[in-house]
Amino acid sequence: MPRVRETEYIEVVREEPDQGPVREAVLFLRDTIWYARITYDGGKTYQRLSTRKRDRDAARQAALRMFYEQSGVAKLGLKLSRATVASLAEDMLAEKARRVAATGRGSHVLRTYRTKLNVLLPVLGKLQPSQITAKVWDDYVLHRLGTGKPKLGDVDKYGQPRRLSRGTLEQERDTLRAILRLALERKLIAALPEMALPRLGVRKKMVSRASFSDGEIAILLDRINRQIDGARNSETKWNNRMLLCYVMFLLHSGVRTNDARIMQWRDVREMARGDGTLVLRLWCRGKGMERESMSQPEAVAWVRELRRIARAAGPDDLIFLGPGGGEYDFTVAFRKLLVETKLRFDSAGRARSAYSLRHSYAMRRIMEPGLNLTYVAENMGTSPEMMATHYLSHVNVVSMVDVLTANTRENADAYLMTPEGQRAAREVAQAVMAAAGLKPRQETVREPKRPSRITRRRSA
Known part of the structure; x- marks a missing residue:
């Protein structure tokens, strides 16, 4: 004989002026927790939810709150679901x-x-x-x-x-x-909530990003070449050659590290400029967008070298294919290279990474006279505002070196700022004054006056 369950059901009812009493939910007890069966269509369908309350009055208030919340969801055309x-x-x-x-x-x-x-x-x-x-x-x-x-x-x-x-x-x-x-x-919510992040620490002033100078690039390349020459086995030599091609490809193409990591051989094409010089036409798919980019002519030779040493160069193969057949991750190798060459941080204390090669490319390109900043930004897949924020403040000063250091006086000899020039000018001035019978002005040093009487304040 089946056991008869004695369950107390409590109806949650509200009064409507036109319709009279309307049942919104039914409360019932399971063990020590009150549950609610809530309806949103006048009793045709129900949704069972736990109120997580042990007190009956508190459970009633919780059931009403859930009813009004879910009623608003239903009115918005959203689906009622218990998905978490x-x-x-x-x-x-x-x-x-x-x-x-x-x-x-x-x-x-x-x-x-x-x-x-x-x-x-x-x-x-x-x-x-x-x-x-x-x-x-x-x-x-x-x-x-x-x-x-x-x-x-x-x-x-x-x-x-x-x-x-x-x-x-x-x-x-x-x-x-x-x-x-x-x-x-799935129509479980009407819109995405606002999810802001606080400022962490002191907000720093926007400065140019960490990059490499020509001398520092030479140090990196010398270190990699010495690692290639001193490799213990063929596998180590191949890894260092791949690292060398990676560094030179990023330096002369300016693509993002993520673009290079997922780039395939079908994304790389050689094309001739108007003067016949070969450049690379690259198809980039990083950062959630697809775009075309043009490299510098120097990148052509390094991509050819990369194809020569690649273990697979099919159209669908990655140009930087790792030893295991997957994506080649140069993060650890390049960071070790920076530490060994003591180039991990720049003079301002900013950490460098492989991404700094892209910044080095940007600094070199916008230093070219007459080059449009918008064209550089479009080729690098960024905005002119970002270029101006991170690079232009430094480049403006360097590019105006001739103007800032020019001598604008008519008589250049009258503006002598070297020690030898100042001594010669002083001797000429003394000779002119002696011929005119004038004596140099003697500056007298005045001693500070001493107080005639020292008074001491007496304590009260």
């Missing part, structure tokens, strides 16, 4: 994995999403997408700043406490936005 951030995250990863398998691109983004979900889900995983608001995101950021541990250590090179970087928080925000975009596609 954690369940949507699984669907988002599955969809992203299918896209990577179909296109062969975006695997690094998928790895970032999986890594950041390990941090996001313990805090936000049980919430529904509609519960992710600007206030919830701000509280999460404060939580991360207080509990997050920087991967580079708790103390920087100056002995100061290190905090979570802005880049880490941006990656976590991008991961959460990917989940919420899926919720938006």
Whole structure:
């Protein structure tokens, strides 16, 4: 004989002037927690939710609050769902994995999403997408700043406490936005919430980015060539040759490191300029956009060398193909090269990386006389405003060296600023004064006056 369950059902009813009493929810007890069955269409369908309350009056208020919240969702045309951030995250990863398998691109983004979900889900995983608001995101950021541990250590090179970087928080925000975009596609939310990030530390003045001078580039190349000559085996020599081609390709093309990492041989074409000089016509797909870019003529020889030593040079093969057949990551090798040559930081203390080769390209190009800044920005896949912000302040001073150092006086001999010129001018002046019977003015040194009487203030 089936057991008879004695359950107390409590109706939550509101009075309408025209319709009379309208039942909005039914409360019932399960163990010690009150649950609610809520209807939004007058009793045709129900949604069962936990109020998470043990007190009946508190459960009634919670049921009313859920009713009005979900009623607003229904009026906006959104679907009623019990999906959480954690369940949507699984669907988002599955969809992203299918896209990577179909296109062969975006695997690094998928790895970032999986890594950041390990941090996001313990805090936000049980919430529904509609519960992710600007206030919830701000509280999460404060939580991360207080509990997050920087991967580079708790103390920087100056002995100061290190905090979570802005880049880490941006990656976590991008991961959460990917989940919420899926919720938006499924009509679970009406719009993406505002997710701002606070300023971390003192806001620094915009200065030119870290780059390499010609002398520093020569030091890097000399070090790589010595590593090639002193390699212990063929594999080490091949890796250093790949590093050399990588450095010269970035230096003479100005593409982003991500563009170079995913660039395939079908994206590289040689073409002739109007004067017959060969350049590279590159198809870049980094940073979520596709564009064409033209390299400098020097890049042609290095791409040919790269094709000669490449282990696979088919149209769909990466131009920088790693030993294992995947993307070649030069991050560790290039950072080790910078440390060994003592070029890890520039004179202003800014850290250098392979991306600094792109900045070196930009500095060289905009130093060319008569070159339009807009053309350089378009070729590099950035905006003229970014170019002006990070490079133009330095280039303006250097490019005006002739104007700033020109002697604009009519008589150049009257503007002698060298020590020898000043001594000669002083001797001429003394000879002219002696011929005129004038004596140089003697400056007298006055001693400070001494007080005639010293008075002391008596204590009261």
